[in-house]
Amino acid sequence: MIVDAHTHRYPDEVTANPTAFARRTMEPIWLQMVAPSKQPSLQGWSDRKTMLQDMDDAGVQSCLLLGWYWENAVLVSRRTSGINNGWGKTPIVSSLSFR
Numbered sequence: 001m002i003v004d005a006h007t008h009r010y011p012d013e014v015t016a017n018p019t020a021f022a023r024r025t026m027e028p029i030w031l032q033m034v035a036p037s038k039q040p041s042l043q044g045w046s047d048r049k050t051m052l053q054d055m056d057d058a059g060v061q062s063c064l065l066l067g068w069y070w071e072n073a074v075l076v077s078r079r080t081s082g083i084n085n086g087w088g089k090t091p092i093v094s095s096l097s098f099r
Contacts, residue, residue: 004055004063011078015045030069 014021022031034043046054055063070076 001062002058002060004060007051007063007065008068009048009051009065010045010068012047015047018043018045025072025075027071027075029071033069 010018019031019035022028022035035041055061067076
């Protein structure tokens with residue numbers, strides 16, 4: 001079994017426009033990590049369907065969803081709730097969150 005041990009799964013509102021999301025939720029540090037102003041971003045974005053297709057194409061059966069770097073505690077709670085109530089339909093081995 002092939003497991004991708006480092007993935008992040010964002011809600012569709014984030015992947016649709018990360019910059020607008022970061023500004024609206026007051027996450028300037030996260031914005032600089034995923035969309036730096038002075039260099040290209042290393043971050044790729046995909047919705048649930050694309051993520052699953054990419055996993056299938058690469059022969060990956062499961063993945064670990066890792067937490068990300070929110071400053072806003074409300075977003076930490078939303079992320080945990082989202083994984084537990086819907087994103088978990090993705091074939092996940094485990095979900096880890098570090099704060």
